Amino acid sequence: MFSRVAVTGGIGAGKSTITKHLQERGAFVIDYDEVSREIVAPGTDGLRRVVDLFGSEALNADGTMNRKWVSHEVFGRPDLRKRFESIIHPLIFADAEKQESDWIASLTGRCELSQGSGRSGHYCKPGSPHRIVIHEIPLLAETGIARWFDTVIDIEAPEEVRIQRLIESRNLNRAEARARIASQASEEQRRQIATYVINSDKPLQEVYDEADRIYDKLCHLEG
Ligand SMILES: CC(C)(COP(=O)(O)OP(=O)(O)OC[C@H]1O[C@@H](n2cnc3c(N)ncnc32)[C@H](O)[C@@H]1O)[C@@H](O)C(=O)NCCC(=O)NCCS
Numbered sequence: 001m002f003s004r005v006a007v008t009g010g011i012g013a014g015k016s017t018i019t020k021h022l023q024e025r026g027a028f029v030i031d032y033d034e035v036s037r038e039i040v041a042p043g044t045d046g047l048r049r050v051v052d053l054f055g056s057e058a059l060n061a062d063g064t065m066n067r068k069w070v071s072h073e074v075f076g077r078p079d080l081r082k083r084f085e086s087i088i089h090p091l092i093f094a095d096a097e098k099q100e101s102d103w104i105a106s107l108t109g110r111c112e113l114s115q116g117s118g119r120s121g122h123y124c125k126p127g128s129p130h131r132i133v134i135h136e137i138p139l140l141a142e143t144g145i146a147r148w149f150d151t152v153i154d155i156e157a158p159e160e161v162r163i164q165r166l167i168e169s170r171n172l173n174r175a176e177a178r179a180r181i182a183s184q185a186s187e188e189q190r191r192q193i194a195t196y197v198i199n200s201d202k203p204l205q206e207v208y209d210e211a212d213r214i215y216d217k218l219c220h221l222e223g
């Protein structure tokens with residue numbers, strides 16, 4: 001069988017760090033931030049629609065989307081952010097669904113598929129090797145799609161810790177970090193949709209050990 005797992009958490013909480021670790025343990029990972037870049041690459045319908053919304057100021061000289069400029073426009077202006085997201089999110093979900101279907105197709109022969117209750121409608125038969133697909137979705141609580149997943153792992157860290165991480169590693173200043181956090185669901189809202197919560201405000205090895213315990217449990221599920 002396989003399990004559909006969502007990893008979520010506020011910006012800078014440590015989602016990518018944990019997901020990358022679980023990828024090394026064999027999970028198939030779909031990174032929604034990465035997909036969000038691909039669907040606005042030069043020449044895509046996504047980028048054309050973004051330019052329709054914002055005008056050509058949304059473009060860098062080389063024709064790529066000017067992410068810094070778009071960030072300044074959308075964070076702090078919820079109406080504009082919603083319009084932007086209404087273009088981007090359906091494209092992200094469609095791409096992620098395709099990545100998952102392709103992955104399922106690649107399991108054929110290695111894992112017997114049967115109809116199941118998941119969104120994709122396929123589960124590997126009991127007794128087949130267990131596979132985990134992780135969807136890394138920053139805005140899981142915001143987009144209301146948690147029910148698509150068998151398990152939701154929520155990564156959390158105190159806001160000040162996340163702000164410091166963003167300043168150090170993301171080239172964001174304090175005001176930009178705060179504006180992004182203010183655009184996201186609250187910790188309480190994320191906890192409400194979570195099967196498991198991992199606090200990432202501790203040494204990385206301890207975080208990995210906690211993630212491993214959850215991963216091991218998921219791998220032994222029977223379907
Ligand atoms: C606004 C954009 C251009 C900023 O680009 P930038 O390179 O600075 O950030 P990046 O894409 O690496 O995202 C970093 C983090 O910002 C946060 N974030 C991104 N988009 C949003 C949003 N619409 N609302 C709240 N937080 C967001 C997430 O925590 C994400 O992990 C970009 O994030 C984007 O296109 N956002 C819309 C797509 C989206 O919603 N992505 C989240 C996937 S569900």
Ligand SMILES: Nc1ncnc2c1ncn2[C@@H]1O[C@H](COP(=O)(O)OP(=O)(O)OP(=O)(O)O)[C@@H](O)[C@H]1O
Nearest residue numbers: 010011012013014015016017165169200202203204
């Ligand atoms: N337990 C930890 N201890 C120290 N630093 C950490 C820890 N977890 C994550 N970090 C660091 O914090 C930064 C943000 O982590 P990461 O990129 O995993 O977060 P994220 O939730 O994926 O962020 P985003 O929402 O921006 O994609 C990175 O520089 C990472 O190395």
